[in-house]
Amino acid sequence: MPKKKFAVGVDLGGTNIKIGLVDEKGKISERVTVECCAGEGPDKVIHQIKLGIKTVLKHTDCKIIGIGIGAPGAVKLKKGTVENPPNFPGWGKIHLGNILKKEFKCDVFVENDANAAAIGELIYGTGRQLKNFVMITLGTGVGSGIICDKKIFRGETGLAGEIGHVSIDLNGRQCKCGSVGCIESYIGNSYLVERTVDSLTENKDSLIFQLTGGDLNLLTPEIIHMAAEQGDEFAKSVVIDAGVKLGAALTSVVHVLDISAFVIGGGLAGFGKLLFDAVESSLKERVMKPFKEKIIVKAAKLKNDAGIKGASALVFYKS
Amino acid sequence: MPKKKFAVGVDLGGTNIKIGLVDEKGKISERVTVECCAGEGPDKVIHQIKLGIKTVLKHTDCKIIGIGIGAPGAVKLKKGTVENPPNFPGWGKIHLGNILKKEFKCDVFVENDANAAAIGELIYGTGRQLKNFVMITLGTGVGSGIICDKKIFRGETGLAGEIGHVSIDLNGRQCKCGSVGCIESYIGNSYLVERTVDSLTENKDSLIFQLTGGDLNLLTPEIIHMAAEQGDEFAKSVVIDAGVKLGAALTSVVHVLDISAFVIGGGLAGFGKLLFDAVESSLKERVMKPFKEKIIVKAAKLKNDAGIKGASALVFYKS
Numbered sequence: 001m002p003k004k005k006f007a008v009g010v011d012l013g014g015t016n017i018k019i020g021l022v023d024e025k026g027k028i029s030e031r032v033t034v035e036c037c038a039g040e041g042p043d044k045v046i047h048q049i050k051l052g053i054k055t056v057l058k059h060t061d062c063k064i065i066g067i068g069i070g071a072p073g074a075v076k077l078k079k080g081t082v083e084n085p086p087n088f089p090g091w092g093k094i095h096l097g098n099i100l101k102k103e104f105k106c107d108v109f110v111e112n113d114a115n116a117a118a119i120g121e122l123i124y125g126t127g128r129q130l131k132n133f134v135m136i137t138l139g140t141g142v143g144s145g146i147i148c149d150k151k152i153f154r155g156e157t158g159l160a161g162e163i164g165h166v167s168i169d170l171n172g173r174q175c176k177c178g179s180v181g182c183i184e185s186y187i188g189n190s191y192l193v194e195r196t197v198d199s200l201t202e203n204k205d206s207l208i209f210q211l212t213g214g215d216l217n218l219l220t221p222e223i224i225h226m227a228a229e230q231g232d233e234f235a236k237s238v239v240i241d242a243g244v245k246l247g248a249a250l251t252s253v254v255h256v257l258d259i260s261a262f263v264i265g266g267g268l269a270g271f272g273k274l275l276f277d278a279v280e281s282s283l284k285e286r287v288m289k290p291f292k293e294k295i296i297v298k299a300a301k302l303k304n305d306a307g308i309k310g311a312s313a314l315v316f317y318k319s
Numbered sequence: 320m321p322k323k324k325f326a327v328g329v330d331l332g333g334t335n336i337k338i339g340l341v342d343e344k345g346k347i348s349e350r351v352t353v354e355c356c357a358g359e360g361p362d363k364v365i366h367q368i369k370l371g372i373k374t375v376l377k378h379t380d381c382k383i384i385g386i387g388i389g390a391p392g393a394v395k396l397k398k399g400t401v402e403n404p405p406n407f408p409g410w411g412k413i414h415l416g417n418i419l420k421k422e423f424k425c426d427v428f429v430e431n432d433a434n435a436a437a438i439g440e441l442i443y444g445t446g447r448q449l450k451n452f453v454m455i456t457l458g459t460g461v462g463s464g465i466i467c468d469k470k471i472f473r474g475e476t477g478l479a480g481e482i483g484h485v486s487i488d489l490n491g492r493q494c495k496c497g498s499v500g501c502i503e504s505y506i507g508n509s510y511l512v513e514r515t516v517d518s519l520t521e522n523k524d525s526l527i528f529q530l531t532g533g534d535l536n537l538l539t540p541e542i543i544h545m546a547a548e549q550g551d552e553f554a555k556s557v558v559i560d561a562g563v564k565l566g567a568a569l570t571s572v573v574h575v576l577d578i579s580a581f582v583i584g585g586g587l588a589g590f591g592k593l594l595f596d597a598v599e600s601s602l603k604e605r606v607m608k609p610f611k612e613k614i615i616v617k618a619a620k621l622k623n624d625a626g627i628k629g630a631s632a633l634v635f636y637k638s
Contacts, residue, residue, distance in 0.1 A: 074609075132475045146575075148474070155467070155577025156451045157609070162574040165607055168489040170567035179570060179605045248489035251498060255481040256465075256575050258474025286498045288484055290393075290476070 006062050007315035008053055010069040011113075011307025014038055014087035017045075019052040020305065021060060022312035026124030028305055030056045038088045045088065046096070050103055066107035067100055068314030070116030070307055077158065080110045109314040113307070114161060115152050117265065117300075118145025119317045120310030125301035126263045133261035134253060135300065136163065136246075138268035142184040148259065164188065166249045183249035187242045189267060193219050196238050207232035225271055239271045240278045247282020254287050254295075265300030272299075325381050326634035327372055329388040330432075330626025333357055333406035336364075338371040339624065340379060341631035345443030347624060349375045357407045364407065365415070369422055385426035386419055387633030389435030389626055396477065399429045428633040432626070433480060434471050436584065436619075437464025438636045439629030444620030445582045452580035453572060454619065455482065455565075457587035461503040467578065483507065485568045502568035506561045508586060512538050515557050526551035544590055558590045559597045566601020573606050573614075584619030 004023050011018040014036060021030040034052040037044045053067065073085030080097015097108045111119065118135035121127035127135065131150055137143045142164030146153040154160050164184030165177055172181030173191075185191050197216050200206060207227040212218045227235035254260055262283075268275065280297040287295060302309050323342050330337040333355060340349040353371040356363045372386065392404030399416015416427045430438065437454035440446035446454065450469055456462045461483030465472040473479050483503030484496055491500025492510075504510050516535050519525060526546040531537045546554035573579055581602075587594065599616040606614060621628050 153472075156579065156613075157577055159609060160575065160577035162577070162607065165574040166571040167487065167567060167605075170487040170564065177607045179607065180567075245489065248486060248499075252485040252571050253575055255484040256479065256572055258476055258479035258481075260475065286486075288481060288496045288498065290478060294475075 004062070005316070006060070006064045007312040008056060008064055008067045009308040009310070009312030009314075010049060010053070010067065011311055012036070012045075012049070012069060012071045012082075012085075013307070014072070014085075017048055017052055018305070018308050019049075019056050020308035020312065021056050021062075021064070022309060024316055026120075026302070026309050026313070028308060030059050031305075031308065032056050038091075041090050042088070042092070042094050045091075046094070046099060049096075049100070053100075053104065064104075064106060066109060066315035067104060068116070068311040069096060069100075069108070069110045070113040070311040070314070071096070071110060072113055075110055075112040075158065077109075077111060077154075080108060082110060107315070109317075111152075111311075111314050112158070113310070114143040115145040115154075116310035116314060117143075117302075117306060118147050118152065118263075118310075120302050120306060120313040121263050121265075121300055122147055122150065123313035123316050124309055126298045130261050130263075130296070132259045133263050133296075134161070134163065134250075134257070134259055136250075136262055136264045136266075138187065138246075138264065138266035140189050142188055142246075146257065146259065148257070153257075163249065163253060166252050168245055168248045183246060186245050187268065189221055192221060192224075192238070192242060192268070196224060199234075199238075203234040206234040208235060221268055222270070228271070228274060236274060239274045242268070242271070243275045243278025244282040247279045248286060250279070250283055251286040254283070254291050258291075260287070260291050260294040261296035261298070263298050263300050265302070265306060269299055323381070324635070325379070325383045326631040327375060327383055327386045328627040328629070328631030328633075329368060329372070329386065330630055331355070331364075331368070331388060331390045331401075331404075332626070333391070333404075336367055336371055337624070337627050338368075338375050339627035339631065340375050340381075340383070341628060343635055345439075345621070345628050345632070347627060349378050350624075350627065351375050357410075360409050361407070361411070361413050364410075365413070365418060368415075368419070372419075372423065383423075383425060385428060385634035386423060387435070387630040388415060388419075388427070388429045389432040389630040389633070390415070390429060391432055394429055394431040394477065396428075396430060396473075399427060401429060426634065428636075430471075430630075430633050431477070432629070433462040434464040434473075435629035435633060436462075436621075436625060437466050437471065437582075437629075439621050439625060439632045440582050440584075440619055441466055441469065442632035442635050443628055445617045449580050449582075449615070451578045452582050452615075453480070453482065453569075453576070453578055455569075455581055455583045455585075457506065457565075457583065457585035459508050461507055461565075465576065465578065467576070472576075482568065482572060485571050487564055487567045502565060505564050506587065508540055511540060511543075511557070511561060511587070515543060518553075518557070522553040525553040527554060540587055541589070547590070547593060555593060558593045561587070561590070562594045562597025563601040566598045567605060569598070569602055570605040573602070573610050577610075579606075579610050579613040580615035580617070582617050582619050584621070584625060588618055 169181035
């Protein structure tokens with residue numbers, strides 16, 4: 001029997017670093033979460049990463065074939081550097097790849113978190129059956145990783161896939177990025193909540209009032225989802241509208257890339273079938289004829305531990 | 320002295336086929352235009368192509384290294400097939416590559432016309448200094464070819480770069496493609512003329528009335544250009560508005576592809592500096608911070624004979 005191959009996946013977040021020992025099938029056999037301590041500067045963060053990896057390796061005698069890291073901020077793949085991730089004060093540019101290579105004597109792959117998520121779905125998840133797809137992450141922001149012919153499409157400087165900033169209206173909402181009408185400015189978590197609160201003044205009988213105990217400051221996408229699940233028409237319309245708008249943005253993506261499959265994950269993906277059906281209908285209604293039959297909209301498979309699994313997938317993807 | 324290399328470029332149009340003998344620098348030494356006779360069916364068209372190529376080769380004793388063909392419709396690159404080009408009745412799917420290979424005993428490269436134009440600019444034109452750019456053709460339609468790392472980006476089925484159908488308004492104008500708010504439905508030649516005619520009712524003092532002799536059925540983009548050149552404020556506003564809208568669409572393109580350079584050709588590119596400046600300002604205002612400094616908007620270099628040169632460039636690009 002051939003020996004199982006293992007990799008370490010590191011999900012570098014602003015608050016916590018999640019680390020796991022993962023096999024080729026995406027099964028996590030050891031895991032640990034350590035504090036990131038980003039406020040204490042990069043040396044401390046690096047110390048924490050090393051500590052976490054050592055902890056995970058302590059309980060096993062298997063040899064790992066590499067370490068994968070999904071990181072926020074601008075990542076230079078070949079150099080293995082991570083540059084100025086948001087919420088990591090004083091970071092600058094760190095050669096994270098080299099540092100860990102020296103310490104653990106194995107290959108180290110550093111990738112930005114959106115691309116790591118896409119590679120995770122490609123290796124372990126919904127993307128296994130797809131040669132071409134765009135992995136969309138719906139959260140605070142709307143991010144994506146583009147898989148073209150089973151490979152990440154990076155563009156000129158590694159920033160391809162800023163799909164949250166595809167505009168659906170040249171005179172639309174102001175986005176925090178400085179642009180106008182970006183899809184993120186409609187369906188990014190806080191924007192969606194903000195727009196929902198605005199519309200609630202005209203929907204006084206919505207269940208949402210009950211579910212928030214009347215305090216709309218407590219409104220979250222989860223509460224909109226709960227209300228929709230309980231049949232609240234207004235909440236359902238919010239979810240459907242988000243799907244229609246996302247479908248409109250993705251139509252432009254299909255026309256630019258000639259990629260017709262979308263794998264959707266992240267918090268808002270929890271809206272489930274109501275959202276997915278709306279995205280799919282909006283897309284099928286809007287795309288040009290040659291693409292209509294080929295539209296695929298699927299849920300991401302990696303839910304919990306998507307960060308660890310996506311990061312570890314970098315190792316199996318490369319090797 | 321090394322011998323000059325020559326290729327034959329074939330620009331397959333619905334009315335005429337333009338054929339030229341072109342050297343590595345894009346200089347055309349022999350040329351001929353033959354009728355396409357598309358209405359008489361594919362056998363006649365193929366006969367005309369062969370006739371044209373033979374005519375061009377008759378006057379030279381140099382050996383050609385290949386034939387390049389830019390064709391409308393769906394082109395399968397590897398197979399060298401051209402499928403159902405619009406305005407070619409009864410065409411179906413023709414193995415144009417194989418047919419010409421057999422006849423002329425040399426390599427034959429078939430490519431769709433938008434990509435051929437992009438490769439033309441890459442090999443002979445404005446794109447020579449650029450590793451990554453999108454070649455935009457502004458005509459009846461708005462087409463494009465995407466060059467990524469000096470290579471054509473084709474997407475899943477070779478249809479990537481349908482940039483005319485990037486939407487700038489999810490509730491905007493109905494486009495003939497079936498979608499909504501496509502940039503082509505604002506600035507494609509006939510759409511632009513139609514929108515201009517509509518706005519003229521509120522701009523009775525525009526020079527355009529004089530230049531069309533009062534018959535707005537005669538309005539063309541060229542007349543709008545003439546009026547703008549003569550200082551007509553309304554005509555200038557039409558050109559600037561087209562540029563702003565194109566810039567808005569291209570902003571989404573930048574965010575998806577991480578490609579920040581655009582080479583613009585085709586009829587409307589004749590609007591010149593007024594249009595180009597508006598496209599560039601609109602882009603710089605709208606793109607996210609990391610892209611702002613990198614935006615490049617340039618005129619295509621291949622103007623007359625862009626079709627022949629683009630087609631011949633396929634040979635030098637491949638070999």
